[in-house]
Amino acid sequence: MIHRPPRGGRYNRTVRIAILLLLIVSLLVPSSAPAADRVVAATLDNGLRVLLLEDPRSPIVSFQVWYRVGSRNEHRGSTGIAHFLEHLMFKGTPSHGPKQFARLVEENGGQDNAFTSQDVTSYYVDIAADKIDLIIDLEADRMQNLLLDPKEITSEREVVIEERRTRTEDDPGGFLGEEVSSIAFKAHPYGAPIIGWMEDIRRVTPEEIRAFYKAYYVPNNAIVVAVGAFRAADVLEKIKKRFGRIPRGKTPPPLLAIEPVQNGERRVSVTKQAELPIVYMAWHVPNYKSDDSVALELLSTILSGGRASRLYRDLVYQRQLALEAGGDNSYFSIDPNLFWFWATPMPGQTPEKLEAELSAHMERLKTEPVTDEELARAKNQVEAAFVYQEDSVHQRASLLARFELAGGYAMKDSFLTKIRALTAADLTRVARTWFVPERKSVGVLLPKP
C-alpha cells in the first residue's frame, strides 16, 4: 500500500474510542516521580495560570496554551462554535497576517496544532528551545488580537464542513458515537457533537464567533504550560512581560445545565453504508471529583488494557465474537460524563449477541471480585504508563494541563496513591453503583444491505 498520512489528530475522544485508547491511557498517567515538586507555578495579575517544568534532555520545548472552553460552553443553535474558533485562531492578527502563524512556526522548524474537546481548546507548538520567545509572542498576540475577518470565516466554514463529512458523515464509528451522545444527554451540552451539527456550522455568524472569542479567550480563562530545555525563571519573566500586558477579562459565564438522573435505558439504531455493525454502550458515571472515578479508571484497564484484558481475552481471542472490544472512562471530564463500551462483531455475529456479551461482562464485575492477578496487573499498567510518558516533553506538558484543569497539577501525585489503594471490593462496589441498566444508552449501527 501507498502509505498515507493518518488524519491529523482528533477533536473528540468518543469518536473511534478504540484507536484513542492508548493515547488516553497515556494522558491519564501522571508521573510517578514527584514531578509536581519541580513545577514552577504562578498566577499572573491578569489571572493567567502558568506552569513550567525544566526538562533539559533534548534541546526542545513543548509550549501549550489551554483555554477552559469547549463544546460544553455552547448553546443549541450554535454548536461547533468552539471548534470553528479553533480553526480561526490560525487566521491571523493585525501584526501577524492570516497565513503567518504556520509559516513562522515551520520556518523555525516547529510543529504546531490544536484540538477542541468537550471541555477545553488547546494549542501547542513543539519547537527548538531557543525559539521560545517567538512562540510566546505569537500565542500572546492571538489570545487578544484575533482578526476574525468575515472573508476568512466564509472560506473556513467550508473547511469545517469538509472536516465534519470526513469524521462523521462518512465514518460509521463517528456517526454512531454522535447519535449515542445525543440520546445520553438531555440537558447538558455534552450531548451535542464537538464539531457541531451541520446546520449550526452553516449558520453561525461572525458576530457570534467574535462574542465567543471575547468571552472565553481571556487570560483568566487560560493555562500556559511549557516543558523543555529552559530555565523556568527566565521563561516566567518572559511570559509575565508579554502575556502580562493582556487585560483580565470578565469571568466567563458559568455552565448552569446539570444532567438529570437518567430514568431508563435509551436506545438508538442507525443504518449506514458500512462493512460491519458497531455496538456502543454508555453509562453515566462520575468524574475526577469522585474517588469512584479512580476505580472506574482501573476497571477500564481491567476490561481493555492490553491483550490479557477481559474483553480482548474473552470476546476477541477466546470466543472470536468481536473484531475489537473495549471500555473507556472519562476521568478528566469537567462535568460528569460517560463510561463507554464498544464492540465490532466478527462477520456472522450479531450486534445483539455482542451487546448481551458486553452486558454479561458488566454483570460479572458487579457479582464477582476481580482476581488478585488482574488487580495487580492493572495497577502495574497504570504505574508503568506514568513512567513512559516522562519520556516526551509534549506528553508531560499535556498531562500537567489536564490535572491543572481538574483542580490542580499536584493532583498528579495523589492520583497514583489512590490507584494503589484500591481493592477488589472497591471495584465491585463501584461497578454496582454505576453500571445500572437505567443509566445506560445503547447505540447500534447496522450496515446498509
Added chain:
Amino acid sequence: MIRGRVGLLCVVLLASLAARATAGAAVLAHREVLPNGIVLLVAERPAVPIVAVRVLMRAGAVYDPADRGGLANLTGAVLTRGTAKRTGPELDTAIEFVGGSVEAGASRDSMTVSMTAQKKDLTLGLDLVSEVVLTPTFPEAEVSRKVAEIQAAIKRSEEDPGTVAARALSRLVFEGHPYGRPVEGTRESVGRLTRDDVAKFYRERARPDTTVVAVVGAVTVDEARREIMARFGSWARPADPPATPPMATAPPATREDSVKRELTQSTIMFGRQAVLQTDPDYFPLAVASYVLGGGSASRLYTRVREESGLAYSVYSWASPWRYGASFAVSAQTRTAEAPKVIAMIREELARMGREPVAERELGLAKQYLIGSFPLRLDTSGKVADFLVAIEDRGLGLDYADRYKERIGKVTAADVQRVAGKYFTASAFNLVVVGETK
C-alpha cells in the same frame, strides 16, 4: 484537531528524522556487527528508566509468494502467539503484568518485534523478545484465529475510503511488483494460507545476517551487548545467501481507477513511482514535496483548503522503501467538487516544474525539514524505530548529517528540475473513491 498536518510528518518520518543536527558531533548510536551477522545498535538515554527494543528482520510482504498474498503479515501476527516456552496468552499476561508490551508485525519490507518495558523489567522483556524471535511455534489454532481476524479487518477496512484509495493506487503504481499487492493480502488470499506456509516463510526469511537489533534507553552499550549476545549469540547464520526481491520498475502506462462508495466526499489520490533515499534526486524531491503539499504553508494547502475551502485534508508525500518508492498527492472533497480539486492538483503539479519556487517557500521547506528533526527523536521508541530503519535501508549512521547537509544545499533550480522530472501530471495514476458516475 484542526490542521491535520501532523499526520504528514509521520509519513516523511524517515526522511525528516534523518536531518539530525550535527552540532557537537553527538553520536546517534553505537553500532557493531555480532559474529553471526546481527547488527546491534545501542543508544543510551539514561534519564528515564525505560528501555525500547526493536528487532527488525528482512521478512516483509515483498517476500510473499505471488499466490500467498498476506503471508508475511499473517506470520508477524502469529509470531507472539506461542513460543517453545509459553502460549500466546501466557506471554501477554507476563509482559502486561509489568506494564510492558511485546508486539510483532510486518510491513512491506520487514518484520519487526517491538518491546517496551521499564528498566527493572528488562530481563523479562528481552527473554520474551528472544523467545518470540527464536522459538515461535505458530500453533495451528492461533493461525486459524488470526486468519479470521485479518479477513474481518480487511472487510472492515473497505468502509474507509482512504484505505480503499491507497490500496487501489498501489495496484496501479506498482503493477507487476510485490509492492502492488496489499501487505495484509486479500480476504481470498489470506483464506488460503496454512500453518505450514507460515512456518516455512519464517524459517526461510528470519536469519541473523539480515537482522537489526536496536536497544535504546536506560541501558549501557556493554550491558546491551551482553544481554543481546546471551540470547541471540548462538542463532546460526545459514550458508545460503539471503534472497533479494526485484526492484520496482515503472509500469508501461499510467491509469485511472474509481471505486464506488456511498459517501458524501470523494477521496482523490494521485501517485507514481519515485526515488530511493540513496538517489541524489531524493533530497530536492523532499523539498519539492514539502513546498507542494507538505505543511500548512504549502501550495496545495493554501489554494485548495485556505483560499477555496474545498478540503479539510490535502497533502503530498514521498514514500521511499527498500525496493522502490512512490510519490503521492491526496485530497478529500465534497463529491460535486472532485473535478475542480483534481484540476487544481494537476495545475499545481505542473506549476512546480514550470517556474522556480520563491525564496521564502524554499527557505521555509528547508528550514522546516532540517529544524524539526530533534522533535522526532524525542522518545526512546522513536529513536529505536529510526535506528533500525536507517540500518535496514543501508543509509549509515551518518545519514542524518548527510541529509541535513544535502537538504541545505537544495536550490530553487534543483526543485524545478526534479519537479519537471517527477511532477508531470500525465505521469500520475489517479484513483477516486466515492459516488462515481
